Amino acid sequence: MCTKPYPLAKKTYEMFFESNLGDSGLFPGTVQLEKEVIQTLATLLHGENTVGFLVSGGTEANLMALLVARNTSRIEHPEVVLPQSAHFSFNKICNLLNLKPVYAGLDNDFRVDPTEVERCTSKHTVAIVGTAGTAELGVVDPIDKLSEIALRQGVYLHVDAAFGGLVIPFLMGFKPHFDFKIEGVKSITIDPHKMGMAAIPAGGILFKDAKALDLIKTETPYLTDRIQHTFVGTRSGSAVASVWAVFKALGREGYQKVVGFCMKNTNLLAEGVEKQGFKLVVEPTLNLVAFRSTNTKSLAEKLRAKGWFISYLPRYDCIRIVVMPHVKERHALAFLEDLCQIEKL
């Protein structure tokens, strides 16, 4: 779900090789760039007084969010309610933070079912998680409904928009609601190194309330800055500079074009596979196509043998293609051609 970085990202990355936000007092210029990037993301996500960081990726961003949630409530035997479709990073995080994952079932469109979420909450629940753009199917959970439950039960709500955060705001037409406009949303993961076209490692975490930071701070006695909030110590200033440069270069209009381009190729692929008699698992909301055949696993192997790097998802018995910005129309057409040839054999 990462793509070839925007050309300027590479150039800027090289200019900031020595910059380390783990000792931020030494690099005030990079600190300023990070502030500006977080402000841009906050504006995009309708946040006011929002605070945040660029971190190593979606995994670290989700970890920081659940650390805040756990430390906010300090409940014994803490549990987190996750959609069955949640990213596997949450398994690592639950393991690290000693949280018990409780999985809520999905509806017919593979979105988490709010009644299931309600059923899974208990006096031990410290957080509910929703995904805006699942890694497997690109589906957006009903965040507004999760917010109602979270507010009613006084529980923290985190939105994992690692992939969808830099797609949904730029969609033409229907844009599912998922951001800080929704009252219960306390934090959002949004990764510039995915659809932001910035250089790796550039995940993003934003918190609605600056007080969240007090719950995850660590003293750093011998550094220029006395406090750190991120999980990793040494932090790439290069990645921050690359995000800043891509944001400046592309702006909203640029991202609208990138997303429009990806969605055009997504629709081309989705229509093409359907025309050939394959079944879409779900109509694409984001730039992701998932489809099945009568023997999908074997089809996936044949496609791989022809050099197509597609994933096979055992959970849904389907082939998944993430239509990233480096995928051009000619690639989509060549894929459809190979698919047709394989099925004829």
Ligand SMILES: Cc1ncc(COP(=O)(O)O)c(C=O)c1O
């Ligand atoms: C929805 C979602 N969340 C979290 C992650 C984890 O991100 P990372 O691999 O950058 O740690 C991914 C990765 O694809 C993702 O799609």
